Amino acid sequence: MVTLKDIAAKVGVSISVVSRVLRNNMGQTRVRPEVAEAIRRAAKEMGYVPNPSAVALVRRQHNTLGLFFHRIGVPGSGIQENTLDGICAAARERHQRLLVVFFSTTEEFRQEWDAVRHGYVDGVLFVGRPHQDLLPDVVALRKTGRAVVTLYHEPLAPDIPNVGIDQQMVGYLATRHLLDLGCHRVVFLSTQKDASSSDFLRRRKEGWLRAMAEAYGGAPPSDLLEIPCGLDYASGARAIGRLMEGNVWFDGVVAASDAQASAVLNEVERRGRRVPEEVRIIGVDDSPICQMTHVPLSSISQQYFERAQRAVALLCDAIHGQEVHSEVFPPVLRPRTSTLGT
Amino acid sequence: MVTLKDIAAKVGVSISVVSRVLRNNMGQTRVRPEVAEAIRRAAKEMGYVPNPSAVALVRRQHNTLGLFFHRIGVPGSGIQENTLDGICAAARERHQRLLVVFFSTTEEFRQEWDAVRHGYVDGVLFVGRPHQDLLPDVVALRKTGRAVVTLYHEPLAPDIPNVGIDQQMVGYLATRHLLDLGCHRVVFLSTQKDASSSDFLRRRKEGWLRAMAEAYGGAPPSDLLEIPCGLDYASGARAIGRLMEGNVWFDGVVAASDAQASAVLNEVERRGRRVPEEVRIIGVDDSPICQMTHVPLSSISQQYFERAQRAVALLCDAIHGQEVHSEVFPPVLRPRTSTLGT
DNA sequence: CTGAAAGCGCTTACAG
């Protein structure tokens, strides 16, 4: 590998000048332009790439980002893939290496935590499900001088920068889409009271209520249908099955995930009602499943790829001492046959 | 961050001893046991973690693995997630940082190639679809002293270590499973002649033929049904649709992916035949989709998580100068309702 | 305008 010394020898100057020219870091002194030019040319010709370890050592940085990834999304949702794709692309662009930890439970988190807490990373990105019980750890981490950014639905705390998504708008967009297509009674698949994930669903519900209120001239109707339900396929199937057994009439369903939506689709049709002619269905995540169900599913994208890229950008800015603030992305409607028809 | 100097000061020895004790690297000399003990205790108490940049600088290593990931699997297959999960876990365990590049086309590969070729990585793991046209680049990379391992179905070249999967066994296991359950005419969804992915499907086909031959007393029957078909949902639906329109009778289908299998399921039932009573269906990948279809799909796991972990282990061994060889994992059958019934 | 020198934190022959 070619070093500063090699370039210095070739051009006939000291390595100090070479370093300053290539790093564009010349204090208040100027270097003769022809020398600078010669250095830059030589560096390019010789294929010089700075040794990141040497740079890291002297700069007391590590060009490494920690990534704490709480597995999210029902399996198959594609959220994990999209998020990682965005993170890796943005990190590569900024010459940042990655130290990735996947975890699913607080215990797993604790097990791996030391590796990052004592590890040589300049900043940490937390992805997935927000845990209030991890807040002290995150705060402690910041005290050690590391930058922290989260990629959660909502900020963990007001002063921890987050790249979020407007969950109220998720609920609103989905419901509004169904109402615009002529639906009257739109079921909202909500969550069990005790679920840790209930926060974002609470906000989505607000969006559903707002859209329903708009459609009903100001106040939501009194016969609103909110059905508590887990995010997975089986829960969705059970919930909608019970509803239909009770002979409750509805003509639209806002599911909380695409897995749920596919369950609703299968269950509704199995019980003899047609999608989307009699019941329109929309999910959330815009996942690959949407194109594999026998009626393609409409969905709402939570923009994980884009948000992941942005989160890495913010993290790098924070590492370089800039002040960064939380951002909120708008969700995007992806209509397909399960609402539009063919 | 605590350094060797801090520990040396506390214990009252030179940093050389501390380094040798902690690294377990003492040449032919011995250190007094009580001193060694004191050093280890101090290191632990003070929470010492070696600065990887300093170590990297002097060792001329970088504790960084390059990861060239050709996106594989139909979206939703979960292959990408499982693979990354395995890689990240194994890399963390070995204190290796990651430099991850996702790509989908040879052009994208070329764009990112320099970053790794000139980059400071000790080894590179290639994942996904093997490209014969990348072979010269891989060989050149090895010449620069980097270790190389691939996570492909089959080795790119005989001397490049690969963690593969027995594709013949994939076809055999699937077919044999259907035959054992009483199927007589098992359709094999194959691929277009020109597809770049055709290699592994050719091997799977051998497994299908072998199983059929076994069932038919030594030689496969003459009315074998091999249907060319893309790996995605739409292709699967079209292929099986055409077959059924031609009134061709069959009672088993070995699909090439779970997406395809779900398409077959929907199409077969839409045309009035029951799964698994009249037609048994099995896919490949054991993806999350399998549990979201209205009849849960049987499938064959290609062991991506386990193989990914193993590939990282081999890569690290190779980096440390050990000779490593290709391995082949056996696929695993995951039977569900689409073949077994309820 | 340019260079010599110190130092980042570690490893490892080489002396004692």
Next chain:
DNA sequence: CTGAAAGCGCTTACAG
């Protein structure tokens, strides 16, 4: 049995 010293490749005050 243990330490002083050189050196990995770079950056950055500090001299000239």
